[in-house]
Amino acid sequence: MTDLLITGGAVVDGTGAPPRPADVAVADGRVQAIGDLTGRPAARTIDASGHVVTPGFVDVHTHSDLTLLSGPLAQSAVRQGVTTVVVGNCGLGVTPVAADSGALRAAAAYLDLDPAVRWDWTDVPGYLAAFDAARPSVNVAALVAHIPLRAAAVGFGDRPASAAELDRMRGLLGDALAAGAAGVSTGLVYAPACYAHEDELAALGATAAAHGRMFAWHVRDYADGLLGSVSQALRVAADTGCRTQISHLVAVGRRNHGSVARALELIDDARAAGADVAFDVYPYLAGNAPLSQLLPAWAQEGGDGPTRERLAEPGVRARVVAEWADMPLTWDDITISRTPDDLGTGRTVAALSEGDPARAALDLLAAHGNAVLMVAGGRSERDLLDALTHPASVIGSDGQALDPDGPTGRGAPHPRSYGCYPRLFAEYVRRPGGLTLAEAVRKCTSAPAERAGLAGRGVLRAGSIADIAVFDPERIADRATFTAPQQYPDGIRAVIVGGRRVVEDGAHGGARPGEILRIP
Ligand SMILES: [Zn+2]
Numbered sequence: 118m119t120d121l122l123i124t125g126g127a128v129v130d131g132t133g134a135p136p137r138p139a140d141v142a143v144a145d146g147r148v149q150a151i152g153d154l155t156g157r158p159a160a161r162t163i164d165a166s167g168h169v170v171t172p173g174f175v176d177v178h179t180h181s182d183l184t185l186l187s188g189p190l191a192q193s194a195v196r197q198g199v200t201t202v203v204v205g206n207c208g209l210g211v212t213p214v215a216a217d218s219g220a221l222r223a224a225a226a227y228l229d230l231d232p233a234v235r236w237d238w239t240d241v242p243g244y245l246a247a248f249d250a251a252r253p254s255v256n257v258a259a260l261v262a263h264i265p266l267r268a269a270a271v272g273f274g275d276r277p278a279s280a281a282e283l284d285r286m287r288g289l290l291g292d293a294l295a296a297g298a299a300g301v302s303t304g305l306v307y308a309p310a311c312y313a314h315e316d317e318l319a320a321l322g323a324t325a326a327a328h329g330r331m332f333a334w335h336v337r338d339y340a341d342g343l344l345g346s347v348s349q350a351l352r353v354a355a356d357t358g359c360r361t362q363i364s365h366l367v368a369v370g371r372r373n374h375g376s377v378a379r380a381l382e383l384i385d386d387a388r389a390a391g392a393d394v395a396f397d398v399y400p401y402l403a404g405n406a407p408l409s410q411l412l413p414a415w416a417q418e419g420g421d422g423p424t425r426e427r428l429a430e431p432g433v434r435a436r437v438v439a440e441w442a443d444m445p446l447t448w449d450d451i452t453i454s455r456t457p458d459d460l461g462t463g464r465t466v467a468a469l470s471e472g473d474p475a476r477a478a479l480d481l482l483a484a485h486g487n488a489v490l491m492v493a494g495g496r497s498e499r500d501l502l503d504a505l506t507h508p509a510s511v512i513g514s515d516g517q518a519l520d521p522d523g524p525t526g527r528g529a530p531h532p533r534s535y536g537c538y539p540r541l542f543a544e545y546v547r548r549p550g551g552l553t554l555a556e557a558v559r560k561c562t563s564a565p566a567e568r569a570g571l572a573g574r575g576v577l578r579a580g581s582i583a584d585i586a587v588f589d590p591e592r593i594a595d596r597a598t599f600t601a602p603q604q605y606p607d608g609i610r611a612v613i614v615g616g617r618r619v620v621e622d623g624a625h626g627g628a629r630p631g632e633i634l635r636i637p
Pocket residue numbers: 178179180206207335364515
């Protein structure tokens with residue numbers, strides 16, 4: 118018996134093959150058949166005339182580590198067509214939890230939008246069990262993040278790891294990967310990961326390689342030091358053989374525009390030499406991060422609490438301001454997207470400051486530390502197109518599953534959390550000079566699934582898991598903007614997770630069939 122028949126659409130199967138007219142039958146959570154299925158009896162039917170039927174989007178780069186536990190309906194993600202998210206990116210994560218969970222929670226404030234979420238895990242099995250209990254609407258895979266690993270083994274100090282501490286990190290990571298984590302991530306702008314030397318990154322890479330898992334890199338510098346930073350990831354990839362994913366490949370600051378093309382040449386060379394390297398990208402000209410990302414590494418020694426205390430000292434403030442004189446961005450490029458008291462959100466630091474933006478930024482950081490989030494621009498459309506159209510790019514939103522009606526719905530979040538995938542099709546498929554529909558779908562489905570090691574996801578064929586998106590390729594579009602971000606996209610007809618309809622005709626039906634993926 119067929120549970121669901123999707124009739125009259127054009128199937129884009131995720132492999133890069135062009136659209137072809139076909140019906141899709143779903144039974145027992147899997148694709149039962151694809152082809153001319155006229156007359157087949159089914160419990161329910163979706164008329165997909167004028168629409169494409171694709172695998173659900175696999176978001177290889179998210180920060181939904183905690184927001185999905187706060188809002189398991191995954192509203193802003195699933196309504197875009199996303200059926201699987203990978204959490205734990207950019208070195209920011211919530212497990213393992215060593216003795217001082219408060220310090221780790223402060224370090225990971227970027228993820229932590231709902232204080233009511235209880236951290237009652239200490240390791241990956243416990244964390245994945247929290248997802249089992251939450252029953253999200255989308256499938257979830259988790260990377261182990263460098264910050265909690267280093268916090269557990271070394272603490273928050275500015276020093277290299279000792280041999281024993283490297284062993285401890287290898288052991289914790291190995292245990293986590295054996296428990297089904299999809300890989301490891303680093304974020305070399307964030308404390309305390311920024312204090313790691315290359316031997317530590319090589320130890321993480323070698324451990325990931327031994328388990329056949331991905332190593333995702335938020336590299337050390339996306340501005341003036343982009344090429345050297347990408348080279349470091351490529352060196353570790355070559356030395357350890359680990360599957361390497363460079364996160365959100367961009368060049369920040371006008372003086373660095375054009376460097377993405379040169380970074381792509383480095384990546385091409387590494388791939389030609391046999392390294393397993395790819396990268397992710399999202400279709401916007403601004404990013405989102407904790408404002409503390411702007412602080413020099415020395416100023417963040419000891420973690421969030423000591424950093425905030427330090428930022429009260431006039432000498433420290435003067436030293437930071439002196440370093441900021443050479444910042445690749447201007448204060449007009451930086452908009453405050455979230456603060457714990459909601460003051461200042463949606464305004465640029467320049468506009469907030471009455472003439473002294475550096476002082477305004479330091480005051481915010483001293484008051485709220487890592488819990489102040491920013492949207493930062495200063496990027497080029499040419500760089501974005503170079504990255505999007507490169508064969509090794511995959512789409513990763515770098516966003517969060519947010520619920521506009523819940524605690525995660527506050528502030529002025531980056532619109533990518535609501536519109537990343539629809540925007541790709543609206544701006545970079547329908548307009549000339551971008552991607553074909555089939556190639557864009559591949560970059561949203563099979564390609565990211567392959568990077569994350571999610572076997573059997575991201576393709577539509579008989580027998581595959583029935584994670585499916587149905588959308589109108591002429592109408593799909595993001596509505597979320599930087600000034601009004603909490604808006605769902607247009608053009609999504611249906612989103613099916615594990616054979617169950619989660620979204621139909623723009624409404625979330627409340628189903629929570631997501632699977633918590635443990636990589637064998
Ligand atoms: Zn990220």
